[in-house]
Amino acid sequence: MCGIVGAVAQRDITPVLLEGLKRLEYRGYDSCGVAVHADGELRRTRSTSRVAELEGLIARDGLAGFTGIAHTRWATHGAPATNNAHPHFSPDRNGRPRIALVHNGIIENYEELRAELQAAGYEFESQTDTEVIAHLLNHLYDGDLFAAMQATIKRLQGAYAIAAFCRDEPHRVVGARHGSPLIVGVGQGENFLASDALALTGTTNEIIYLEEGDVVDLQLSRVWIVDIDGRPAEREVRTVVAYTAAAELGPYRHYMQKEIFEQPRAIGDTLQGIEGADPGLFGQGADAIFDGVDSLLILACGTSYYAGLTAKYWIEALAGIPVNVEIASEYRYRVSVPNSRHLVVTISQSGETADTLAALKHAQSQGMRNTLTICNVATSAMVRECRLNFLTHAGVEIGVASTKAFTTQLVGLFLLALTLAKLKGRLNAEQEADHIRALRHLPVAIQSVLALEPQIMSWADEFVRKENAxxxxxxxxxxxxxxxxxxxxxxxxIHAEAYPAGELKHGPLALVTEQMPVVTVAPQDSLIKKLQSNMQEVRARGGHLYVFADAGSNIRNEPGVHVIRMPEHYGMLSPILHVVPMQLLAYHTACARGTDVDKPRNLAKSVTVE
Structure with a gap:
């Protein structure tokens, strides 16, 4: 969601800015733009299309400069339109652009600031909250852009990552972050800003992760950072090797398809070196923290929330510990009962999900200090905020719809369930070994599921004409x-809803007709007979069933019942296998309908605003 790239150099940095935007496209956006300092003036090019079109417009306009910023925008305030696209300009009294600025996040008090600035004579060309920041920075500017930025952020309420430069101070870019990620790329005689280290791959791998409240001043041979209190701050320079291979599609049509088929490798990488259920998998001091835990509070959003719901079944069954799973965006806004013996577990692919970070901080403010994150990014805010972590090794996930990040999260959560069970004396050595063997067999088992793709494609040909499921x-x-x-x-x-099968008779059955496909997850477990009764309820109303059934089940193809048989039953790890064919069904249905699979409308990959 929204991407920032900035640079100050002694060369034309337009190619660097464009390449950075291309690497950030996976986050989701609906407009993009670049602004540079050129011949003593500020110039910009913006587009409501893709970065590839922006690149053509920049070539046409001859846009070039040694200082600049670039942005991909996911609309919040104001429609996707050129006038709302970043970068935003703020002019001097003669109408010449003086300030250029880009911003990720949401400014909650923008209406009051907008009214104040309009009263001071500023005219607004957009409906965005970002233009308010540009005009406020200009209003407070008195020859020192860094000082003006420090003064500006004191007036802002909400979340932001900001990058800006000024016509009157060539070779200088300033930035600030609060609640939205921003990093510094350190070069030789040049320096960079970005919202994601991936944006700077091939340009520099020397990265500084800014902390909450930091303000940074970039010049050609200097990076100066002050903290939230305005004091000089030393931040570690890390060497970060980005996953450049993730940007290559290879033989696949879309990144989502590539990532579905990368799941055996991603799970294998996540399990690399793991011999058993050990607290050390989750960080130093985990054994002492786990020993004092009497319950779990899982906080997550979207797909990660569903991973948490799955983990609840595992942890309660194996470890006998009660688990509460909360939607992060709701948890922080309700009155809850804090428990200092909770283990607070956050789940996030990016580790920057704004709602989950805010929920984590709310839990910490309630006195719950035992925190663990399941995350795919070692350098993310979530990892830095939590005492413990388990890093999945899915690699960069480009497609907006999460696939390999979800299944590797489930692997991490199952290992947590095993570890807690072992510490509680509910898992003996033989049981532990059996579960670890089953985990290690997952890559092979998933390969067998992926081989079902041709059968799933035939189902997609039926789903393409449906509007509900x-x-x-x-x-x-x-x-x-x-x-x-x-x-x-x-x-x-396609509008789709899910229910526990036993709830059909309590309402959803009213929706069932021959036009409503009903996809059913049918593992060969203790609930299979009850599930089959629920399936008969659908058949009696003329509904068409599409069933993913385990090997050995007696569910058969017949009129109105379409069955794809899974290669094997996989016990407690069955959820990890059963989600894969549903990923493929969604993917091939989307392909048949001609949608933008990797960048679905209105959605973003990293949701860094509330």
Whole structure:
């Protein structure tokens, strides 16, 4: 969601800015733009199309400069339109652009600031909250852009990552962050800003992660940082090797398809070197923290929330510890009962999800200090904020619809369940070894599921004509039904809902007709007979069932019942296998409908605003 790239150099940095925007496209956006300092003036080019079109417009306009900023915007305030696209300009009294600025996040008090600035004579060309920051920075500017930025952020309420430069101070870019990620790239005689280290791959791998409240001054041979209190701050320079291979599609049509097929490798990488259920997997001091835990509070959003729901079944069954799973965006706004013996677990692919970070901080403010994150990015805010962590090794996930990040999160959560069970004396050595063997077999098992793709494609040909779908599951497969419905709706735009199969008779059955496909997760477990009864309820109303059934089940193809048989039953790890065919069903249905699979409308990859 929204991407920032900035640079100050002694060369034309337009190619660097454009390459950075291309690497950030996966985050989701609906407009983009570049502004540079050129021949003593500020110039910009903006587009409501893709970065590739922006690149053509820049070539046409001859845009070039040694200082500049660039942005991909995901609309919040104001429609996706050129006048709302970043960078925003603020002019001097003669109408010449003096300040150029880009911003990620949401400014909550922008209306009051806008009225104040209008009263001071500033005219607004957009509906964005970002233009307010540009005019405020200009209003407070008195020859020192860095000082003006420090003064500006004192007036802002909300979340932001900001990059700006000024016509009157060549070779200088300033930035600030609060609640939205921003990093510094350190070069030789040149320096950079970005919202993601991936944007600077190939330019520099020397990265500084700014902390909450930091303000940074970039010049050709200097990086100066002050903290939230205005005191000089030393921040570590880290060497970061980005996953450049993730940008190559290879033989695949879309990144989502590539990432679905990367799941065996991603799970294998996540399990690399793991011999058993050990607290050390989660960080130093985990054994002491786990020993004092009497319950878990899981905080997450979207797909990660469904991973948490699945983990609840595992942890309660294996470890006998109660688990509460909360939608992060709701948790912080309700009155809850804090428990200092909670283990607060956050789940996030990016580690920068704004709602989850805010929920984590709320939990900490309530006295809950035992925190653990399941995350895919070692340098993320979530990892830095939590005492413990388990890093998945999915690699960069480009497609907006999460696939390999979800399945590797489930692996991490299952290991947590095993570890807690072992510490509670509920898992003996033989059981532990069996579970670890099953985990290690997952890559092979998923390869067998991926081989079902041709059968799933034939189902997609049926779904392409539908506008609604139901997904059913029972027990620990209910969250997998939720995830299947989410995947279908977010990339094919087919309305899809999921229910525990036993809830059909309490309302959803009213929706069932021959036009309503009902996707059913049917593992060969203790609930299979009850699930089959629920399936008969659908058939009796003329509904068409699409069933993912385990090997050995007696569910058969017949009129109105379409069955794809899974290669094997996988016990407690069955949810990880059963989600894969639903990813493929959503993917191929979206392809058949001609939607933008990797960049579905209105959605973003990293949701860094509330």
């Amino acid at each position: 139901l997904f059913l599951g029972r027990g620990m497969h209910y969250p997998i039904a939720l995830e299947g419905a989410l995947k279908l709706k977010e990339i094919s735009y």
